[in-house]
Each structure stands twice: as C-alpha cells, then as structure tokens.
Amino acid sequence: MLEKLSIKKLLLELVIVLIISSVIGFFLHQISITVIIGLLALLGWHFRQLLRLSHWLWIDRSMTPPTGRGSWEPLFYGLQLMQQRNKRRRSELRSLIQRFRSGAESLPDALISVTEEGNIFWCNGLAQDLLGLRWPEDNGQNIQNLLRYPEFSRYLQQRQFSQPLVQALNNGQQMEFRIMPYSEKQWLIVGRDISQIHQLENMRRNFFANVSHELRTPLTVLQGYLEMMQEGNMPLATQQKALMTMESQTQRMAALVKQLLILSKIEATPTYEMRQRIDVPSLLEQLYHEAMALSDNRHKVICHIDKDLLALGNEEQLRSAISNLVFNAINHTPAGTTVILSWQKTSFGAEFKVSDDGPGIAAEHISRLTERFYRVDGARSSHSGGSGLGLAIVKHALSHHGSKLRIESQPQQQTVFSFQLTKAHILTEIQ
Known part of the structure; x- marks a missing residue:
C-alpha cells in the first residue's frame, strides 16, 4: 500500500541520483559534470510530471489522473483516491437531495424555497397544484410576482414570521403561510390548505x-x-x-x-354495532301507519315494499334515517300530495325511496339540505315543527352504512329522496 509523500522519500530519491551520477562520473573521470547532468535530469523529470498534472487538470476530461512513478506516484494515487471520495460524496449528496425532495413531495403542505429577496429556487408538486406555480419554469422568479396579494407582500417585507399568515386566494381557498429561515439568506415558505378547517x-x-x-x-x-x-x-x-x-x-x-x-x-357510534338484523318491511309498515296518522288523511300514501328484503346494520340509525325521510315528505308537502314509499331489491343491492308530487325543491337548495339547521323555508319548517336536523341525521346514519343520500327534484312535478345499500348490507327472508 502506498504511503504519503515525505521529505525522507524526496531526499532518498535525490541521494540515489547523486550516487548513480557520481559512480558514472568516477568511471568517466567527470564527476562534477555527471552530477550536474543527473540533477538536471531529475529536475526535467519533475517538470514533465508537473506538465502531465497541469494537462490533466485543465485539458484532459478524464476522471482518473495519470499514473506516476517515484515521488510522484503517491501524489497521483492520492488525487485518484480524492476523486473517488468526491464521487462517492456527490453520489451520497444526490441521493440525500433526492430523498429530501421525495419526502417533501409526500408532505401535505406546499413547500417553496426562496432567497431573502423572494426569488424561487425550488418548490414541490403541491405548491404547483395549490398556488399555480410552475417548475422549473418559475426558477428565479420572485414569489411576489406570482402570488399577487398585498397581505402576503407585507408579510414578507415586515419579516415578522412568529405568527402565520392566513390568506384567501382568488380561487376561494384559504391558505396558511409560515416562513422559516433555514440557511443564510434563504427561506422556506410552507403553505397549508385550511379551507376545510375554515x-x-x-x-x-x-x-x-x-x-x-x-x-x-x-x-x-x-x-x-x-x-x-x-x-x-x-x-x-x-x-x-x-x-x-x-x-x-x-x-x-x-x-x-x-x-x-x-x-x-x-x-x-362505533363500526362494530353495524351488524344487526333489521326487518325493514316491518319497520316501513309501522312508519306507514304513523305517517297516515300524521297526515290525518291529507295525503295519499302508497307503499311498494319487498317483504322478503331485510337489511344488516344499526337498527336505531336506519330507523332514524328512514323515518326522517318519510315524515319530511308528510310535513313539508301540501294536502293532496301523493307520497310513495319504495323498498326494492336492485342489482346493486337494495334501494329505499320516498317520492312525492309536491311543489319540489329549487336546485340551489339541494346541495345544502343536509347541513345542520338549513331550511328551504324557515317559516314553514318552524310551523311544521322541523328542527333543521333531520337530513343531517340521515346523512350521518347512511354514511355508517356505506351509503349516501340522493336528492332529485323537478319543481311542481316530483321530488325523490333515496339511498342504496350494497349487497353486504342486505339479506333476504330465506337467509
């Protein structure tokens, strides 16, 4: 194994040259001249090695330095080892950067690396999705030119980052920005979508x-x-x-x-309570009589029920969901309305449906009907005893059964409230 270059090795090399040139000069009776020639030859050899090194450093594009002999061999070998170490370090650094970027891409936040002046030099994919940035096209762009919000610009300029900034974007999203200096003259901007929390x-x-x-x-x-x-x-x-x-x-x-x-x-309610055997036909028959009593003969109620079709789930929750739909149809439709209750088997599993031919519901209200205390007509709902919680109860009860409430309405023609249960939540009487 080669050792590092030392003064001892250099002196030994010089002594060997002097001895060889002196011996040759002794036989030629020209010791002084041969010694001088030997020293010049040694100096020329060193000059040649310097030129080889300079050529490799500035002209030759190969990663491996030239081979050397004598005192130059450990130098060239040391350069080769240094190149190998640097290559490993570059590979490790690339791997580290790749792992960092992969981890940054998996974070649920938008990450933007900028200089103190606000110039972008990196951002993750979520920053592109949430904030409309483009990478690498926006490399070097100032963040204030891309996020044109006065509050955001003041937040950057004041440099008081102890508290986050909540910014409403033009698309309606609510973003929470935090800025953390993490290196000399470099900031990390973290943006989190808090629209749902808001x-x-x-x-x-x-x-x-x-x-x-x-x-x-x-x-x-x-x-x-x-x-x-x-x-x-x-x-x-x-x-x-x-x-x-x-x-x-x-x-x-x-x-x-x-x-x-x-x-x-x-x-x-925990999920382990969702395997009760529910006699839906019997439940609907009971609700039919209750609906007729509530209607006091003001409505015509028709039932289409598969008497052999049962369900699996939480009986209390499913009863709350079905009864709210049935009683809503009675309470919120005028006298003379026909209400149809349907419980039938489908290719998907089973479907419960309540339809009526009342005045219907305007399209702008349908998406909000399951919100708590939301009423289409507050005065009429209060008069009928409605609390505005019925459809919210239906929504949550059905979600526990893997289902969703579907609402369709054609004003002055028909309104239908329905939901489906998958085959995993139904069974027949013969089972």
Missing part, C-alpha cells in the same frame, strides 16, 4: 348560533307568558291558550334536544 369553523359558529336561536325563541315565549301569569289578572281563556302555547314550545325544545342527542350519538 369551513368547519364556520359551521361550528353557525351551529351554536342556530341552536341558541332555536332555544331562545321558545324560551322567550315561555318567559313572556309566565310574567303575564305572575301579574294574576290573566283571563281564564287566555290562560288556557297560554298553557297550550307553552306546552307546544316545550315540546319543540324537547324535540330539538332529542334530535341533537340522536345526531351526536350517530356521529359517535
């Missing part, structure tokens, strides 16, 4: 506002009548009317609380 927060605020409103109205009525009764001069007829109104408002609050508890329970 929407859930709005829904939470609306939910509490709606619950407060729904409870405040009957409580105000009760408080008003109680104050009138405390005065002691209320006529008997008025007292009877007040008591009936108070009872109605109390029932309304009780129904609202019951619906909230049902919805909360359905949302928290």
